[in-house]
Amino acid sequence: IRVFCFVTLNNFTLTFHLQINGFKALFHMKNYIFILFLSLFFAISCEDNSEEKVDEIPQSTFLKYGNGKFSFNYYAPLSDKPINVYTYLPVEGATDLPLIFVMHGNSRSVINNCGYWNESARNFKFIVICPEFNETDFPGSANYQNGMMFTGGQFADSSKWTYNLIEEIFSYLKENNVTTYEKYGIYGFSAGGQFVHRYALYTDPKRASFIIAGGSGWYTLPNYSENYPYGLSNSPFIEANLNKKFQLPLVVMIGENDTDPNDSDLRKTVQAMRQGSHRYDRAKNFYQIATNKANELGVSFDWTFTTVPGVGHSSESIAPVAAELFFNSLNN
Numbered sequence: 282i283r284v285f286c287f288v289t290l291n292n293f294t295l296t297f298h299l300q301i302n303g304f305k306a307l308f309h310m311k312n313y314i315f316i317l318f319l320s321l322f323f324a325i326s327c328e329d330n331s332e333e334k335v336d337e338i339p340q341s342t343f344l345k346y347g348n349g350k351f352s353f354n355y356y357a358p359l360s361d362k363p364i365n366v367y368t369y370l371p372v373e374g375a376t377d378l379p380l381i382f383v384m385h386g387n388s389r390s391v392i393n394n395c396g397y398w399n400e401s402a403r404n405f406k407f408i409v410i411c412p413e414f415n416e417t418d419f420p421g422s423a424n425y426q427n428g429m430m431f432t433g434g435q436f437a438d439s440s441k442w443t444y445n446l447i448e449e450i451f452s453y454l455k456e457n458n459v460t461t462y463e464k465y466g467i468y469g470f471s472a473g474g475q476f477v478h479r480y481a482l483y484t485d486p487k488r489a490s491f492i493i494a495g496g497s498g499w500y501t502l503p504n505y506s507e508n509y510p511y512g513l514s515n516s517p518f519i520e521a522n523l524n525k526k527f528q529l530p531l532v533v534m535i536g537e538n539d540t541d542p543n544d545s546d547l548r549k550t551v552q553a554m555r556q557g558s559h560r561y562d563r564a565k566n567f568y569q570i571a572t573n574k575a576n577e578l579g580v581s582f583d584w585t586f587t588t589v590p591g592v593g594h595s596s597e598s599i600a601p602v603a604a605e606l607f608f609n610s611l612n613n
Contacts, residue, residue, distance in 0.1 A: 343457040344408070346373040348399075353412075356449040358440040362418050366450060367395045369409040371402045376458055380408040381466035381491075381607050382447055384473030386596060387426070387546060389416055394470065397597045401604030407611075408460060412446060419443070426475035427510055428483065436517055444480040451488060464490035466607045470596040471496045471546075474534075478567075479510075481529055483518060491610040493603050495534040496594055498546065498560060499553040500567040503527075504574050511552040527575040531584045532606065535564035536592035536599060544594065560594060 343351075347370065354363030372378065385394040395411035402409050414425045423431060428444045430436060439445075451465050467489055469477035474497035481492050482501060502512045503526060509516035513523075539560040541547070547560065557563035568586040575582035587606070592598040 343454075343459055344368050344370045346370050348396075353446070353450055353453065355453055356446060358438075359443065359446065364415075364418075364446070365391075365413045367391055367411040367413065369395060369399050369402050369411075371399075371406055371408070375406075375408075377461045378406055378408050379462050379466070379607075379611055380410060380451075380454070380460050381468060381604075382450075383409055383411045383600075384467070384469030384476050385411065385413065386471035386473050386496075387422075389414065389425075394473070394596055394600075397600035398604060401601050401608075405604060405608040407466075407604075407608065410450065410454070410465075412450065414443065422472070422475075426472045426479070428476065428479055430479075430483065430517070431509070439517065442483065444476070444484045447480060447486070448484075448488065464488045466491040466493070466610070468493040468495065468600075468603050468607070470599060471498060471594065475499070478531070478533075481531055482513075482526060483516075486529065489530070491530050491532070491607050493532045493534055493606065495599050495603060496536065496539060496560060496596070497564065497567075499548045499556055499563055502556070502567060503571045507552060507555075511556075523574070524578055524580045527571065527578075527580055527582045527584065529583065530610070532587055532603075533564050533568045533584065534587045534589065534599065534603060534606075535561050536589045536594060537561065538591065538593040539564075541594070561588075 345368070349368040349370065351366050351368070352363050353366050354360045370378075381398075383395055383398055385391040391411050391413040395409060398409045401407075419425045419429070423429070424443075428442045430442050447467060454460060465488060467477055467480070467486075469475070474494040477492060478494035478497060479501050480486065481489075481494075482503065486492065499511070501510055503523065504512060505514040505520075506512055508514045513520075540562075541560075542558040544559070547553075553563075557566050565586070568584065571584055572582055587602075589599055589602050
């Protein structure tokens with residue numbers, strides 16, 4: 282028996298349709314008792330002819346569609362230094378997209394650097410997360426690209442290193458259902474590239490699936506021939522961890538024309554000059570020293586060295602290349 286819920290009330294007359302094994306009947310009733318009875322019957326027995334509802338993916342209510350921003354101070358050891366985190370969500374309400382952190386350079390122009398990733402985020406469908414380390418709260422290289430490791434003439438407790446904020450922000454985003462992915466990518470350019478490679482060396486980036494250090498001005502070399510911050514000697518680095526550092530998915534990226542030895546932002550200390558006269562040479566030297574150290578230790582080496590033809594020291598030009606590398610890494 283199939284009862285179609287088509288009811289018409291006209292002058293207290295109830296009209297309904299009944300179909301039994303293909304036989305159709307049309308009935309009219311004026312008796313109010315029958316009307317009440319049949320109303321209850323319809324409420325209980327009428328067939329729902331609509332399609333089965335499919336559970337919808339819950340939409341993100343935390344990230345704003347397109348450009349957004351939130352304040353983060355939920356990591357207790359650094360809660361006295363809240364930071365702004367700029368975001369870009371390319372698909373409204375999406376919670377099933379991968380995510381990459383983008384670290385700004387020494388200019389601290391986080392909005393511009395984050396914006397260089399918007400088009401790639403739309404094309405490849407990933408979320409962009411851009412923490413801001415402003416000059417007021419994090420002055421100089423010691424408090425940004427060197428992670429607040431060494432302050433007041435001594436090494437700070439490792440819980441206060443700003444490198445920790447990456448994992449903490451990711452956990453916070455997971456708690457707010459921003460992404461279903463369990464891992465993230467991270468990219469930094471210039472001073473941001475310095476931040477990223479030191480974050481990789483000095484912390485445990487356990488949920489980082491892809492790490493890109495782009496256009497760094499100078500490096501912390503992964504050996505003990507130089508003192509901190511130019512090398513690992515006299516630093517809190519645990520030497521036994523060096524083996525596994527070479528298995529990190531680290532990309533050393535540099536523009537092939539990033540060769541200006543007179544760049545005003547290029548560090549020219551004696552130790553930095555030993556790494557090379559310009560950024561291209563320093564990037565190549567950093568990668569080669571890491572290769573040699575891995576060979577010396579007899580461990581596998583998973584870092585890669587990537588150059589960008591026709592590009593100098595330009596975050597805007599390198600960002601699309603890095604974005605494509607990140608997207609390709611998700612499919613490997």
